[in-house]
Amino acid sequence: xxxxxxxxxxxxxxxxxxxxxxxxxxxxxxxxxxSAVQIVESDGEAARLxxxxxxxxxxxxxxxxRTGAPPGTVLRVDVESDTALPxxxxxxxxxxxxxxxxxxxxxxxxxxxxxxxxxxxxxxASTETGSPPGPAVRQAVGAAARxxxxxxxxxxxPRPAG
Amino acid sequence: xxxxxxxxxxxKVDALPRVEGEGAMYVEIRDGAVHDVQLRIYxxxxxxEGFLRGRSYTEPPDITARICGICPVAYQxxxxxxxxxxxxxxxxxxxxxxRRLIYCGEWIESHAxxxxxxxxxxxxxxxxxxxxxxxxxxxxQRGLALKKAGNDLIEVVGGRAIHPVNVRVGGFYRAPTRxxxxxxxxxxxGARDAALETVxxxxxxxxxxxxxxxxxxxxxxxxxxxxxxGGRLVSDRGLDIAPSEFLVHVVEEHVERSxxxxxxxxxxxxxxxxxxxxxxxxxxxxxxxxxxxxxxAGLGEVCRNPFRSIIVRAVEIVQACDxxxxxxxxxxxxxxxxxxxxxRAGTGADWSEAPRGTLWHRYQLDTSGTILDAKIVPPTxxxxxxxxxDLFHLVEHLIxxxxxxxxxxxxxxxxxxxxxISCATHFLDMRVERS
Numbered sequence: 001x002x003x004x005x006x007x008x009x010x011x012x013x014x015x016x017x018x019x020x021x022x023x024x025x026x027x028x029x030x031x032x033x034x035s036a037v038q039i040v041e042s043d044g045e046a047a048r049l050x051x052x053x054x055x056x057x058x059x060x061x062x063x064x065x066r067t068g069a070p071p072g073t074v075l076r077v078d079v080e081s082d083t084a085l086p087x088x089x090x091x092x093x094x095x096x097x098x099x100x101x102x103x104x105x106x107x108x109x110x111x112x113x114x115x116x117x118x119x120x121x122x123x124x125a126s127t128e129t130g131s132p133p134g135p136a137v138r139q140a141v142g143a144a145a146r147x148x149x150x151x152x153x154x155x156x157x158p159r160p161a162g
Numbered sequence: 163x164x165x166x167x168x169x170x171x172x173x174k175v176d177a178l179p180r181v182e183g184e185g186a187m188y189v190e191i192r193d194g195a196v197h198d199v200q201l202r203i204y205x206x207x208x209x210x211e212g213f214l215r216g217r218s219y220t221e222p223p224d225i226t227a228r229i230c231g232i233c234p235v236a237y238q239x240x241x242x243x244x245x246x247x248x249x250x251x252x253x254x255x256x257x258x259x260x261r262r263l264i265y266c267g268e269w270i271e272s273h274a275x276x277x278x279x280x281x282x283x284x285x286x287x288x289x290x291x292x293x294x295x296x297x298x299x300x301x302x303q304r305g306l307a308l309k310k311a312g313n314d315l316i317e318v319v320g321g322r323a324i325h326p327v328n329v330r331v332g333g334f335y336r337a338p339t340r341x342x343x344x345x346x347x348x349x350x351x352g353a354r355d356a357a358l359e360t361v362x363x364x365x366x367x368x369x370x371x372x373x374x375x376x377x378x379x380x381x382x383x384x385x386x387x388x389x390x391x392g393g394r395l396v397s398d399r400g401l402d403i404a405p406s407e408f409l410v411h412v413v414e415e416h417v418e419r420s421x422x423x424x425x426x427x428x429x430x431x432x433x434x435x436x437x438x439x440x441x442x443x444x445x446x447x448x449x450x451x452x453x454x455x456x457x458x459a460g461l462g463e464v465c466r467n468p469f470r471s472i473i474v475r476a477v478e479i480v481q482a483c484d485x486x487x488x489x490x491x492x493x494x495x496x497x498x499x500x501x502x503x504x505x506r507a508g509t510g511a512d513w514s515e516a517p518r519g520t521l522w523h524r525y526q527l528d529t530s531g532t533i534l535d536a537k538i539v540p541p542t543x544x545x546x547x548x549x550x551x552d553l554f555h556l557v558e559h560l561i562x563x564x565x566x567x568x569x570x571x572x573x574x575x576x577x578x579x580x581x582x583i584s585c586a587t588h589f590l591d592m593r594v595e596r597s
Binding site: 012014045046047048051106109110111112129 | 213275279290291296299302303305306309310
């Protein structure tokens with residue numbers, strides 16, 4: 001049986017590499033996904049994220065990140081109930097004061113979390129307003145999209161018993 | 163980082179939380195007296211105005227919607243109205259009703275976000291909405307449900323909750339059917355009840371005595387409606403102007419510390435746009451339900467205490483839910499969903515009431531509809547000088563408070579105005595220097 005999975009691409013297309021999450025979910029091969037998988041785009045605002053992922057069994061959020069890794073690095077965090085996301089986890093430093101880390105904390109406080117949350121981050125170089133996404137991020141989008149597809153496949157396939 | 167000596171201290175705050183986007187605040191105290199207060203705003207320097215030049219006159223609704231994730235509809239509406247003014251066309255009542263409907267969704271979602279997640283924690287003594295939610299789970303859930311009702315309304319009319327794609331110059335690409343609006347009406351009835359509960363909840367907060375004397379400026383619409391789309395810009399001191407006259411009365415000046423421009427009324431000084439001004443100049447236009455809610459919350463017909471803006475926002479959520487329900491009850495899809503708006507050479511200007519206040523757009527087109535010039539004045543730039551003014555007096559009043567208290571109260575005072583720093587700015591830092 002398929003799980004209800006939502007894939008959320010977060011970003012702002014007018015701020016350079018901050019578009020990474022949006023570009024990634026657009027690069028996901030939607031035709032190959034089961035019907036129980038929904039792909040949405042988001043600006044990453046905390047309350048909106050809660051609305052987009054609440055009720056899902058699994059949410060996969062794709063966002064631009066700054067961790068100090070080389071631009072274009074793709075990383076994955078499986079957010080368990082007791083792990084905290086890095087406080088600076090947000091695209092572009094945020095078009096918003098409340099980002100994914102706040103959404104997770106708020107979602108836990110009010111009981112609006114999916115059963116499982118996976119965050120896929122793409123390291124950004126520049127998020128200057130008006131600039132197009134840079135080469136490192138554009139190149140990383142394909143790998144990030146494949147990671148999303150694998151993640152979805154793992155959710156909707158029957159898990160091995162035991 | 164905090165340094166303190168008896169006569170001089172420096173307080174630096176790296177971020178001002180719970181304000182849309184980020185910016186910076188600087189406070190300088192010399193010999194025990196406030197010397198300077200600056201709100202520094204880093205605006206993507208008029209990027210959008212430059213970006214629009216050379217583009218087609220049909221593009222601003224989609225492009226300017228991306229200036230802000232919280233008030234895209236406001237940008238779309240002001241852009242459409244201003245371009246329609248340039249084209250010399252006026253949309254019909256049905257299209258206007260549908261525009262007001264989607265705008266109600268934006269007021270609901272933006273105000274619910276501010277009241278519950280950004281402003282209420284100040285009054286209840288929490289560092290953040292997350293901390294508040296631990297103790298006030300039911301209230302935060304109510305706020306999130308309210309915000310979702312606003313988002314869902316925008317999505318039904320606009321095709322998408324953020325950066326709606328269904329809005330165009332002349333109207334809409336497609337009008338929703340009555341059947342498509344029925345489920346949202348059900349949701350809005352619940353939201354209206356939640357909004358009334360919100361008014362009662364925030365009315366119970368404690369408010370400092372702090373009335374300001376700023377000139378209150380807001381739209382006044384013909385036809386007796388609470389201001390939202392177009393009309394004249396009026397004030398409590400006799401201002402009464404058309405959109406084309408805006409820059410005759412308002413001057414925007416560059417301030418060295420900010421990439422945003424400070425707006426002033428010529429020979430009158432700083433002024434205030436936003437919920438307090440809108441409410442105070444249009445109390446008679448509120449729906450009876452919203453007016454009763456305001457009275458029962460202890461608000462007079464004019465409100466000059468910026469801390470009480472949280473009640474006014476809650477009243478405006480009631481107003482928006484109520485008006486949305488009225489529009490849906492009488493709804494007949496506009497047919498066609500958009501009127502023709504052929505390009506012509508000329509300049510058009512108009513405005514609308516964004517959740518945070520009046521948003522003015524002006525476009526100059528050539529005969530083929532190419533944009534020669536674009537000008538956008540967002541509410542936060544108009545309020546910036548007023549916010550600084552309030553901060554100056556607040557710091558004077560709190561000069562003996564310790565740094566943490568001073569910082570907390572300044573942050574709260576800034577949040578009173580719900581500055582959408584992503585419209586007008588970028589990152590927010592706060593620094594207090596005492597010497």
